[in-house]
Amino acid sequence: MIPSSYVGFFQTASQAAGALIGLLFVVVVLRPGRIVGAHADPVARGLAASSFTGLVDAFFVSLLALIPGDNLGIGAAIMAVLSLYHTLRLHLGRPGARHSVIFAASLAAYGFQLFTSVEFVLHPHDAQLVDNLSFVIIGCFAVALSRAWQLLQNTADTAEDGGQPAGRPGTAP
Numbered sequence: 593m594i595p596s597s598y599v600g601f602f603q604t605a606s607q608a609a610g611a612l613i614g615l616l617f618v619v620v621v622l623r624p625g626r627i628v629g630a631h632a633d634p635v636a637r638g639l640a641a642s643s644f645t646g647l648v649d650a651f652f653v654s655l656l657a658l659i660p661g662d663n664l665g666i667g668a669a670i671m672a673v674l675s676l677y678h679t680l681r682l683h684l685g686r687p688g689a690r691h692s693v694i695f696a697a698s699l700a701a702y703g704f705q706l707f708t709s710v711e712f713v714l715h716p717h718d719a720q721l722v723d724n725l726s727f728v729i730i731g732c733f734a735v736a737l738s739r740a741w742q743l744l745q746n747t748a749d750t751a752e753d754g755g756q757p758a759g760r761p762g763t764a765p
Contacts, residue, residue, distance in 0.1 A: 594657050594664060595719050598726065602657040605729050609651035612733075616643055616740060627743070638682055639743035642698070645682075646736030649675045649702070650729045657725070665712030668725060672706035675732075694738055701731040 594602070620627050620640060627636045649671050656667035679702060683695045705728040712721045 593661070593717055594722055598722055599658065601726055602654045605733075606651055606654035606658065608733070609647050609654060612736070612740070613644065613647045613651060616640065616647065619740075619743065633746065636743060636746050639739050639746060641682055642679070642694070643736045643739035643743060645675050645678045646698070646701075646732040646739065649705075650732040650736070653705070653725065653729060653732075657722075663713060663716050664722070664725065665709045665714075665716065668712065669706055669709035672702050672709055675702040676706065694735060697731070698735050701728055701735060704728055704731075 623636075625631060626633055627640050652671050653664070653668045656662065656671075657664050676699070679695070679698045683698075705725065708721055708724045708728065712718070712725070715721065
């Protein structure tokens with residue numbers, strides 16, 4: 593059960609996540625060959641997917657929190673497992689110091705969300721757990737916005753390089 597004092601937060605978070613997901617789609621549509629497709633830069637693709645994962649997690653957890661009388665823990669746990677899976681799948685095989693901090697932050701946020709969600713299933717009236725999930729959502733936004741900013745920098749670099757993906761000279765977009 594979500595205390596009524598959190599309704600405004602979850603409403604705002606779901607609206608913000610929805611708007612940011614829409615803006616991410618706009619970036620992809622404006623630069624489709626550089627972010628998605630057979631010749632897309634894998635770094636840009638990974639940044640977009642990572643940002644999308646964080647925003648979708650924040651969006652659905654916030655929406656689930658707004659369902660009256662529902663136990664948020666089950667839905668938040670499912671979203672945490674999906675987000676952890678997607679994050680691991682994205683980052684394994686693409687090691688790099690530049691991405692390790694955000695990767696660790698993503699794992700920490702989704703891992704804490706999973707732990708808190710399970711606790712919420714066991715103790716559905718514990719308001720501190722709602723507070724913890726609220727901070728997880730803020731963390732998801734921070735990670736997603738960081739990745740989106742990196743994506744914008746990456747696509748700006750490729751535009752300045754005449755369409756060549758950053759760090760990959762000689763490959764066609």
